Each structure stands twice: as C-alpha cells, then as structure tokens.
Amino acid sequence: MARRKIVAGNWKMNKTPSEAVALVNELKPLVASEDVDVVFCVPAIDIIPVVEACKGSNIEVGAENMYFEESGAYTGEISPAMLTDAGVKYVVLGHSERREYFAETNETVNKKVLKAFEHGLTPIMCCGETLEQREQGVTMDFIRQQVKVGFQNVGAEQAKKAVIAYEPIWAIGTGKTATTEQAEEVCAGIRACIAEIYDDAVAEEIRIQYGGSVNAGNAAELFAQADIDGGLVGGASLKADFGKIVNYK
Numbered sequence: 609m610a611r612r613k614i615v616a617g618n619w620k621m622n623k624t625p626s627e628a629v630a631l632v633n634e635l636k637p638l639v640a641s642e643d644v645d646v647v648f649c650v651p652a653i654d655i656i657p658v659v660e661a662c663k664g665s666n667i668e669v670g671a672e673n674m675y676f677e678e679s680g681a682y683t684g685e686i687s688p689a690m691l692t693d694a695g696v697k698y699v700v701l702g703h704s705e706r707r708e709y710f711a712e713t714n715e716t717v718n719k720k721v722l723k724a725f726e727h728g729l730t731p732i733m734c735c736g737e738t739l740e741q742r743e744q745g746v747t748m749d750f751i752r753q754q755v756k757v758g759f760q761n762v763g764a765e766q767a768k769k770a771v772i773a774y775e776p777i778w779a780i781g782t783g784k785t786a787t788t789e790q791a792e793e794v795c796a797g798i799r800a801c802i803a804e805i806y807d808d809a810v811a812e813e814i815r816i817q818y819g820g821s822v823n824a825g826n827a828a829e830l831f832a833q834a835d836i837d838g839g840l841v842g843g844a845s846l847k848a849d850f851g852k853i854v855n856y857k
C-alpha cells in the first residue's frame with residue numbers, strides 16, 4: 609500500500625489572526641492537490657479564523673502544541689477538547705523549539721501523544737538530533753530513544769495513523785538542509801524502530817516527514833525517497849513557495 613504524502617506548514621509564532629486569514633486566502637488556490645494531504649499548523653489564536661477560512665478547501669488545520677490534561681488550573685494551556693471543538697485535526701508535538709525553550713521531554717511528549725489520540729487528533733511527533741550529536745555519531749541512538757518513549761503505550765492501530773517528523777535541529781531555520789541521503793537514512797531508521805516496537809504492518813503505514821529548510825527547490829528530491837512521506841515546513845510555509853512544495857512533482 610502506497611503511503612499518501614503529507615505536507616504540513618508550521619507557522620511557529622507568526623501571523624496575527626487577520627494576517628493568518630489573508631495568508632490562507634493567498635495560499636488556498638496554490639496548495640490545491642488531490643494527491644497530498646495538506647495541513648496548516650497555526651498559532652492557537654489563529655485556529656478559529658483559519659478553520660473558517662479553510663472551509664470548502666483541501667486544507668486541514670493543525671495546532672502547534674497542546675497540553676496533556678483534560679481541563680483545569682493550567683493557566684495559559686490549551687486542551688485537546690478545545691482543539692477538536694474548534695475543528696483541528698492534527699497537532700505538532702515535541703517540536704525541537706518546544707523541547708529547547710519550554711522544557712518538553714520525551715515523557716511529556718508521550719503524555720501529549722496519548723492524549724491527542726484519546727481525542728481523535730493526529731499527532732505530528734517531532735524528533736531530531738543536534739549537530740553535536742550527529743558529529744559524535746549518536747544520531748540514531750538519540751532518535752530511537754525519542755521515538756520509543758514518545759510512543760510508549762500507544763496502540764498499534766493508533767500508531768499506524770501517527771505522523772513522525774524527522775527534523776535535524778541543525779537544519780531548522782538555518783537554510784542548511786540535510787542531504788537526501790542523510791534524511792532518508794534517518795527516516796528509514798525511524799521506520800525500522802517502529803517495526804521493532806510494533807511490526808512491519810505498522811511501520812509500512814506510519815507516515816514519516818522530513819523537516820529542516822525544505823523549500824521549493826529541494827522538496828521533490830527529498831519527497832521521492834522511499835521512507836520520506838512528505839515534509840514539515842517552517843519558513844517556506846509562509847510564502848507562495850508552499851504551493852510549489854505541495855505540488856512538488
């Protein structure tokens with residue numbers, strides 16, 4: 609079974625609600641595709657107007673984060689039920705910026721992955737090594753740990769529906785893309801890790817994206833790799849280039 613590609617934009621902390629609607633209206637005709645799942649992961653305050661602006665299009669909306677409790681005294685946090693009620697389908701979890709600046713750990717990411725599934729949200733769970741780890745030759749050990757802990761207690765049927773984004777930290781926002789060989793090697797390693805945790809059927813179905821300075825010029829080669837099922841795109845998702853990335857063929 610061929611896996612369907614998924615291209616998701618990660619807007620990070622960019623675009624006010626009115627700017628967000630303007631961007632959706634600009635990108636909507638450019639990202640129309642019957643072959644690729646298209647997701648706009650947007651800041652929490654933009655979710656409601658972006659869901660509204662995406663109605664009738666092929667674009668699904670994702671959140672950039674979520675808390676792992678149902679509700680209560682967690683000032684400033686957003687619950688999974690708030691996301692689903694607003695029309696969100698995907699949620700980015702464990703992005704390296706959240707791990708670095710907001711102290712997210714493999715364990716908290718795992719709690720969020722479990723909670724997302726409980727609410728029918730599809731997690732886009734991020735993993736990836738630092739430049740130092742790559743130079744020390746521990747890339748795959750580090751990522752295997754992120755994946756193993758991140759998927760703890762996640763059932764096989766749920767895991768099949770998950771998305772993993774491999775994002776080498778040194779390639780995020782730096783303009784320095786991993787080579788196709790580097791990206792494919794790690795994505796294949798992640799798939800092998802999923803086969804070890806579950807079985808070949810889960811590994812065949814789970815979608816693994818590459819992220820890190822994906823642009824209109826390198827998307828086609830990256831997405832043509834056997835184990836790369838699309839991309840998580842930061843900077844280029846805020847421009848017309850995103851349309852070229854979605855329609856990379």
Ligand code: PEP
Nearest residue numbers: 780781819820821842843
């Ligand atoms: C990201 O934010 O997940 C990302 C990959 O950013 P960029 O495409 O800008 O490197």
